[in-house]
Amino acid sequence: MSPYDRETDTTTITGSAGNAARTEHAGKPGKPGKSSEIAAEQEYLSLLYAKLDEERELASRRLTETLRQSGGTPQAAAEREAATALHSDRLAQLNSVEQGLCFGRLDFQPGYDGDSPLHIGRVGLFDDSDDYAPLLIDWRAPAARPFYLATAASPEGVRRRRHIRTLSRRVVGIDDEILDLSQAEGNDDLGLAGEAALLAALERRRTGEMSDIVATIQAEQDRIIRADPGGVLVVQGGPGTGKTAVALHRAAYLLYTYRRQLTSRGVLVVGPNSTFLRYIGQVLPSLGETGVLLATVGELFPGLAATGTDTPEAAGIKGRLVLADVLAQAVRDCQRVPDDVLEVPAEEGTLTLDRATCERARERARRTLRPHNVARRVFVDRMLDELAAQAAANLEASAAEGVPDIPLADGEVAADDVLDARDRATIRQELAEDKAVWSALNALWPKLSPQELLADLLTSPERLDSAAAGLLSADERAALLRAPGSWWTPADVPLLDELAELLGEDDTEARAERARREREERAYAEGVLHVLEQDEEIIDEEVLRVRDVLDAELLAERQERSSALTAAQRAARDRTWTFGHVIVDEAQELSEMDWRLLMRRCPSRSMTVVGDVAQTGSAAGTSAWGDVLGRYVEDRWRLRELTVNYRTPAEIMDVAARVLAEIDPALRAPTSVRETGVPPWSLRLGAGELPGRLPGLVDEELRAVDGGTVAVVCAERLRDTLADALAGHQATTEDDNPRVSVLGVDRAKGLEFDSVLVVAPDEIVACSARGRNDLYVALTRATKRLGIVHTGAELPALAGAHERRPAPG
Ligand SMILES: Nc1ncnc2c1ncn2[C@@H]1O[C@H](COP(=O)(O)OP(=O)(O)OP(=O)(O)O)[C@@H](O)[C@H]1O
Numbered sequence: 001m002s003p004y005d006r007e008t009d010t011t012t013i014t015g016s017a018g019n020a021a022r023t024e025h026a027g028k029p030g031k032p033g034k035s036s037e038i039a040a041e042q043e044y045l046s047l048l049y050a051k052l053d054e055e056r057e058l059a060s061r062r063l064t065e066t067l068r069q070s071g072g073t074p075q076a077a078a079e080r081e082a083a084t085a086l087h088s089d090r091l092a093q094l095n096s097v098e099q100g101l102c103f104g105r106l107d108f109q110p111g112y113d114g115d116s117p118l119h120i121g122r123v124g125l126f127d128d129s130d131d132y133a134p135l136l137i138d139w140r141a142p143a144a145r146p147f148y149l150a151t152a153a154s155p156e157g158v159r160r161r162r163h164i165r166t167l168s169r170r171v172v173g174i175d176d177e178i179l180d181l182s183q184a185e186g187n188d189d190l191g192l193a194g195e196a197a198l199l200a201a202l203e204r205r206r207t208g209e210m211s212d213i214v215a216t217i218q219a220e221q222d223r224i225i226r227a228d229p230g231g232v233l234v235v236q237g238g239p240g241t242g243k244t245a246v247a248l249h250r251a252a253y254l255l256y257t258y259r260r261q262l263t264s265r266g267v268l269v270v271g272p273n274s275t276f277l278r279y280i281g282q283v284l285p286s287l288g289e290t291g292v293l294l295a296t297v298g299e300l301f302p303g304l305a306a307t308g309t310d311t312p313e314a315a316g317i318k319g320r321l322v323l324a325d326v327l328a329q330a331v332r333d334c335q336r337v338p339d340d341v342l343e344v345p346a347e348e349g350t351l352t353l354d355r356a357t358c359e360r361a362r363e364r365a366r367r368t369l370r371p372h373n374v375a376r377r378v379f380v381d382r383m384l385d386e387l388a389a390q391a392a393a394n395l396e397a398s399a400a401e402g403v404p405d406i407p408l409a410d411g412e413v414a415a416d417d418v419l420d421a422r423d424r425a426t427i428r429q430e431l432a433e434d435k436a437v438w439s440a441l442n443a444l445w446p447k448l449s450p451q452e453l454l455a456d457l458l459t460s461p462e463r464l465d466s467a468a469a470g471l472l473s474a475d476e477r478a479a480l481l482r483a484p485g486s487w488w489t490p491a492d493v494p495l496l497d498e499l500a501e502l503l504g505e506d507d508t509e510a511r512a513e514r515a516r517r518e519r520e521e522r523a524y525a526e527g528v529l530h531v532l533e534q535d536e537e538i539i540d541e542e543v544l545r546v547r548d549v550l551d552a553e554l555l556a557e558r559q560e561r562s563s564a565l566t567a568a569q570r571a572a573r574d575r576t577w578t579f580g581h582v583i584v585d586e587a588q589e590l591s592e593m594d595w596r597l598l599m600r601r602c603p604s605r606s607m608t609v610v611g612d613v614a615q616t617g618s619a620a621g622t623s624a625w626g627d628v629l630g631r632y633v634e635d636r637w638r639l640r641e642l643t644v645n646y647r648t649p650a651e652i653m654d655v656a657a658r659v660l661a662e663i664d665p666a667l668r669a670p671t672s673v674r675e676t677g678v679p680p681w682s683l684r685l686g687a688g689e690l691p692g693r694l695p696g697l698v699d700e701e702l703r704a705v706d707g708g709t710v711a712v713v714c715a716e717r718l719r720d721t722l723a724d725a726l727a728g729h730q731a732t733t734e735d736d737n738p739r740v741s742v743l744g745v746d747r748a749k750g751l752e753f754d755s756v757l758v759v760a761p762d763e764i765v766a767c768s769a770r771g772r773n774d775l776y777v778a779l780t781r782a783t784k785r786l787g788i789v790h791t792g793a794e795l796p797a798l799a800g801a802h803e804r805r806p807a808p809g
Pocket residue numbers: 198201202210211212213216217218221237238239240241242243244245246612615646647749750751752780
């Protein structure tokens with residue numbers, strides 16, 4: 001039972017010299033002092049909700065009024081659209097803070113900064129009848145900071161920090177901390193703030209969706225959340241230290257504090273896979289922020305679904321930086337010259353392109369340093385000049401054929417050319433439209449799409465050999481080859497992005513298309529105006545006529561802009577979009593090629609990089625931040641570390657720490673914030689017994705976590721077999737949020753469950769080059785209980801788990 005479930009009336013004193021604080025819980029009505037405190041908080045909370053309702057009503061009314069308006073100058077139209085966006089954002093924000101509107105209160109020492117209490121909540125509310133005095137302080141505002149940072153040793157003027165527990169619009173309890181150094185007792189080295197509320201939050205059953213932590217952010221987390229947005233900030237921390245939570249709250253903080261700069265470019269949050277993104281998907285909306293694009297790297301090539309899977313070896317190779325050179329060579333390989341002479345059977349007769357001429361044109365095009373498809377225009381121009389000169393010479397020669405050589409009269413000058421400039425231009429134009437000429441030029445310097453080129457490269461041994469000669473070994477090239485028609489994979493996406501940069505886009509046609517669309521939209525708008533005018537004639541001759549306030553141009557423009565999307569939505573459709581800030585979670589998994597793509601999306605290098613190098617599972621991932629970041633920012637990146645584990649109880653962490661020591665004895669496991677008194681258990685089963693016994697084990701765990709979640713985590717190879725064994729439990733291998741999941745370690749990364757069964761740990765270790773890291777990840781997913789089921793060799797590091805005797809049958 002968590003303190004949130006019970007009605008408490010206790011007073012505890014916690015704290016060391018660094019964090020002395022007396023904690024008092026109050027929830028039981030009937031005790032006069034406490035219940036009057038609760039009643040007073042209830043009264044204030046009711047006032048806040050009344051204000052929230054009033055604000056909602058106001059935002060809704062303003063939105064309706066704005067939507068009703070029409071007409072005016074283009075500037076008025078633009079202002080109207082800005083107002084529409086503003087009011088609908090405000091309304092969405094006010095709706096999102098309904099649950100847990102207010103969660104804290106600060107009381108100050110006498111004489112300190114006005115010394116009236118401040119209430120802290122999810123949004124700022126002000127009293128417009130009292131000179132906009134703050135009623136509720138947004139958790140992100142500077143005034144709210146002491147709520148997260150104040151300690152007894154450094155109280156920042158705070159006398160009492162109160163956590164207010166609410167259910168819907170009702171106060172159900174309060175936890176007070178008196179920040180009083182003279183009360184110091186105990187030895188709380190972790191420096192926790194609001195310990196009772198924190199532990200209550202941590203003990204809650206997991207639902208399969210991550211929750212926000214605004215009420216209980218800890219000081220080391222707060223410093224990261226509010227860190228300056230400039231440059232690259234790396235947040236390194238062991239499992240469960242709140243890296244993901246911190247990353248998401250940082251996004252919300254940055255959007256609040258730097259809204260003007262960030263709303264137009266948006267914020268990108270990158271996660272390792274779609275399961276993880278769904279797990280964290282509710283956190284930012286619950287904080288009232290919708291302007292953030294959540295995506296995996298594999299989703300950052302608009303219009304392409306990367307649903308295929310690579311072998312670990314192929315994924316590892318594709319992630320290496322050398323692939324950028326391979327791709328550059330593959331593009332150069334498409335800029336060909338004939339071995340000797342290329343014959344072009346044009347309508348003007350057979351023309352020829354010799355190797356030297358083609359080489360000169362190719363060199364000239366390459367020297368422009370433009371991307372392939374753009375430089376193609378230079379090559380094609382040179383080739384057409386050459387062909388046109390030949391065709392003109394042929395024509396002149398044939399025109400001269402059979403003409404008698406008539407002697408010139410006195411004073412007459414021989415005409416040099418039969419053809420004038422206009423004739424020559426016509427010939428060039430005809431050649432440019434000649435299919436045979438196009439097919440010859442396309443063979444030499446084709447227009448390419450990234451998809452076409454990569455698909456060719458990965459299915460053609462000759463092309464790959466040519467592009468990767470001296471860059472990849474024969475075995476590596478063989479590992480990359482795949483069958484034609486294979487699905488795109490996430491590791492292909494950075495390669496496609498690289499190719500899109502190398503190939504570029506000749507946007508002449510796109511520009512023509514845009515102009516055509518604009519003409520069409522204007523014509524459509526003219527039509528709309530016409531219909532409106534006819535309606536007006538029928539309805540009322542007197543009213544202001546539509547055309548008086550709206551012309552076709554403006555209507556077309558408004559139509560275009562009224563479909564205006566948020567920056568995040570526009571960014572999702574645009575490969576070349578650059579973001580105001582990029583947050584990368586589970587960043588240790590990204591390959592060098594992934595980083596290249598992300599750096600292109602963030603030229604300002606305003607980034608937050610969150611991860612744990614001890615959890616790297618991917619062959620292409622990193623084990624040192626400097627290795628990946630140095631290339632882009634040299635040593636200009638800042639490191640912050642998180643050291644407290646909020647997820648995994650100490651008993652489970654003891655076992656995981658032994659595995660960590662095997663990965664690297666220098667690595668330190670984070671310190672768990674709580675103990676559960678439940679030791680992890682282990683059980684030995686024969687491999688054949690596993691499918692039969694697993695359902696019973698899962699049932700036991702389900703009962704033990706009483707309505708919570710259970711995950712079976714195993715090597716990818718075993719996943720389907722174990723999911724079949726648990727068919728009766730409707731276990732899922734994906735992310736539809738059931739009580740029982742069966743997951744390979746890769747999918748379990750970043751997630752958490754009340755109980756975790758790690759099945760066949762020896763297989764997890766054996767399955768990949770970073771198998772021990774994978775095992776460490778698997779062991780640290782549980783919030784309450786851990787069971788280890790051995791079917792093969794027992795790993796010495798896991799010997800600490802309490803051994804269970806197998807139940808009969
Ligand atoms: N200050 C906090 N208050 C309440 N809960 C917290 C706090 N910090 C972290 N948590 C909770 O601890 C759990 C672990 O957090 P999170 O998933 O962010 O850790 P992580 O460092 O990303 O872990 P991993 O590296 O294993 O993915 C989550 O349930 C999160 O909500």
